[in-house]
Amino acid sequence: MRLIEPQIPQLMSLTRKLKLSTTCINNLFSINQNKGRKFRYTASLSISSSAAETDMVKAIRVHELGGHEVLKWEDVPIGEPKDGEVRVKNKAIGLNFIDIYYRKGVYKAATMPFTPGMEAAGVVVAVGPGLTGRKVGDLVAYAGNPMGSYAEEQILPADRVVPVPSSIDPAVAASVMLKGMTAQFLVRRCFKVEPGHTILVHAAAGGVGSLLCQWANALGATVIGTVSTTEKAAQARDDGCHHTILYKEEDVVTRVKEITSGKGVEVVYDSVGKDTFEGSLACLKTRGYLVSFGQSSGSPDPLPLSALAPKSLFLTRPSLFNYTITRDELLEAAGEVFANVASGVLKVRVNHTYPLSEAAQAQADLENRKTSGSVVLIPDGA
Numbered sequence: 001m002r003l004i005e006p007q008i009p010q011l012m013s014l015t016r017k018l019k020l021s022t023t024c025i026n027n028l029f030s031i032n033q034n035k036g037r038k039f040r041y042t043a044s045l046s047i048s049s050s051a052a053e054t055d056m057v058k059a060i061r062v063h064e065l066g067g068h069e070v071l072k073w074e075d076v077p078i079g080e081p082k083d084g085e086v087r088v089k090n091k092a093i094g095l096n097f098i099d100i101y102y103r104k105g106v107y108k109a110a111t112m113p114f115t116p117g118m119e120a121a122g123v124v125v126a127v128g129p130g131l132t133g134r135k136v137g138d139l140v141a142y143a144g145n146p147m148g149s150y151a152e153e154q155i156l157p158a159d160r161v162v163p164v165p166s167s168i169d170p171a172v173a174a175s176v177m178l179k180g181m182t183a184q185f186l187v188r189r190c191f192k193v194e195p196g197h198t199i200l201v202h203a204a205a206g207g208v209g210s211l212l213c214q215w216a217n218a219l220g221a222t223v224i225g226t227v228s229t230t231e232k233a234a235q236a237r238d239d240g241c242h243h244t245i246l247y248k249e250e251d252v253v254t255r256v257k258e259i260t261s262g263k264g265v266e267v268v269y270d271s272v273g274k275d276t277f278e279g280s281l282a283c284l285k286t287r288g289y290l291v292s293f294g295q296s297s298g299s300p301d302p303l304p305l306s307a308l309a310p311k312s313l314f315l316t317r318p319s320l321f322n323y324t325i326t327r328d329e330l331l332e333a334a335g336e337v338f339a340n341v342a343s344g345v346l347k348v349r350v351n352h353t354y355p356l357s358e359a360a361q362a363q364a365d366l367e368n369r370k371t372s373g374s375v376v377l378i379p380d381g382a
């Protein structure tokens with residue numbers, strides 16, 4: 001008994017809409033055959049074993065690098081979880097600037113085509129054979145590799161997901177996993193912010209920036225934040241910035257010198273890159289730290305090592321993924337973030353919500369500086 005090839009996608013799409021496992025499909029056939037309607041297939045139809053292992057889900061796919069228009073809404077196959085894996089039905093997906101770098105080719109995706117996205121929260125719908133510690137129904141979140149969160153469902157290594165406390169909404173969890181853990185490693189591990197420090201945070205009203213300012217303020221620092229608009233400045237002040245600078249209109253180095261009475265700051269957290277990098281070095285006090293952790297305006301120009309010498313400066317270019325390598329590191333970082341959300345130290349601003357199918361518009365808005373706080377994508381029916 002065979003199913004002819006063109007009928008498989010229709011069948012899989014129906015299976016997904018009805019939220020049935022493929023193993024239910026033969027039963028579905030018999031029911032509909034008995035009712036004698038809906039399907040034109042005959043009693044001789046069934047599905048091949050390879051098709052039975054492959055469900056289809058909706059996802060955003062990138063087939064060629066480029067602008068936001070290369071993000072396509074497609075059906076993609078998803079298998080069942082293997083040893084050590086879980087299958088997660090996403091309830092909310094976090095949008096991050098890194099997704100734009102991959103879409104444009106600033107960072108190279110491991111495969112082409114690929115599904116973008118590195119942050120989501122969802123419910124475990126299947127676990128791989130022999131897996132303990134995770135079960136169907138668990139609410140989990142993840143950040144980082146493997147890429148592919150812009151999808152209704154995805155397969156993940158169980159050791160890269162963390163449980164989400166029941167007090168935390170999935171949209172909040174999806175907004176705070178990657179961005180919150182970034183803020184955590186920046187202020188707690190990369191450069192340890194302490195009471196009495198004065199720090200400079202660029203893009204202070206952004207997804208990471210909002211959380212970073214709140215966390216640094218809670219640690220007792222004086223926080224200076226740069227933003228592009230007065231609306232974003234108001235948000236940054238609400239997030240604990242003691243001083244805001246409109247960096248499109250004001251000279252950042254002059255303003256920082258004024259605010260610090262000429263001393264400069266202990267650390268600059270610079271995610272803007274090309275447009276701010278040189279000024280960031282000039283804002284530092286002697287033996288200050290430049291933490292260059294992103295390049296939303298483009299990669300900074302090369303810097304001769306000798307440029308650090310006059311003030312004995314430190315320069316680092318860190319990545320969250322190197323600070324959450326082990327399971328223990330991941331659990332500790334996520335645990336601190338969720339604890340700070342639960343206690344109110346971190347107010348998570350889910351300022352923008354888009355249907356998952358409109359990821360292209362969401363990325364365009366993030367890239368064009370139209371957003372503040374976090375942006376989440378919500379799958380249909382999640």
Ligand SMILES: NC(=O)c1ccc[n+]([C@@H]2O[C@H](COP(=O)([O-])OP(=O)(O)OC[C@H]3O[C@@H](n4cnc5c(N)ncnc54)[C@H](OP(=O)(O)O)[C@@H]3O)[C@@H](O)[C@H]2O)c1
Nearest residue numbers: 096097203206207208227228271294295296297319320369
């Ligand atoms: N190293 C790591 O592990 C790590 C982890 C997470 C994020 N990051 C980096 O952190 C940064 C923030 O990420 P996010 O997802 O939270 O994004 P975001 O801060 O919400 O968005 C980027 C912001 O950067 C500012 N910006 C300045 N110049 C820009 C330009 N030419 N084009 C676009 N934006 C510009 C804009 O704020 P204004 O309008 O106020 O200027 C914009 O809203 C990104 O650079 C990202 O790569 C790094």
